[in-house]
Amino acid sequence: MITALDHVQLAAPPGSEDTLRGYYRDVLGMTEIPKPPALAARGGCWFTAGTVHLHIGVEQDFTPARKAHPGLRVTAIHAYARRLTERGATVTWDDNLPGHHRFYAHDPYGNRIEFLEPIDA
Template sequence: MSVIGLHHVQLAIPPGVDDELRAFYGGLLGLTEIPKPPELAKRGGMWFRGPAVELHLGVEDPHVPARKAHPGLLVEDVDALAVRLCEAGLDVRPDDLLPGFRRCYVDDPAGNRLELLEPPPPAP
């Protein structure tokens, strides 16, 4: 028996920020909101999906944002995404400490830290 993959990552969110989170995850990051199963929808929160990634946002009250623990999301053009996030008024923090990757950090509207990484180009 072994782990065969990652199904999703869940981040905690406070109540009352659904619109801001939809604008961030759906609008700025380009993920698609997917419906939660009816019994789980009663708990609040929302789920998002993109190619090879699923993020679940679950309501936690009181809420404590994830400041160190974070998902690392692979993106196609980290520089263009960083510009879009900055233009939306977000604090984007570049980082060049991971060899081979272009990356930055940004906080979602709930204060959760996200790492955005552009993988190195494929070898010829």
């Protein structure tokens, strides 16, 4: 029986870890967590915020996820969107999900990320 979502993994090109840290840690405000030593040798980075765990793995023939994406629930979405734009991210608002405010952003390698907040929150 499935009980929870443990993590979401995105991909990035080899050698991208410092840029990833700059985005996921400094722009999005996530915390980097250490990878287990056996997995650290593969490259990539792991991040967390609240109960969300996001793993970024290195892929030799990297292609960004432009449609598939994690959907991250946030609070104070308008202030959070301002935070992202103030740090250089492009935010694209989308009002097609009833009952929610939401926007999309892309990490420095083109991976799509959705941010949403229920309107009654």
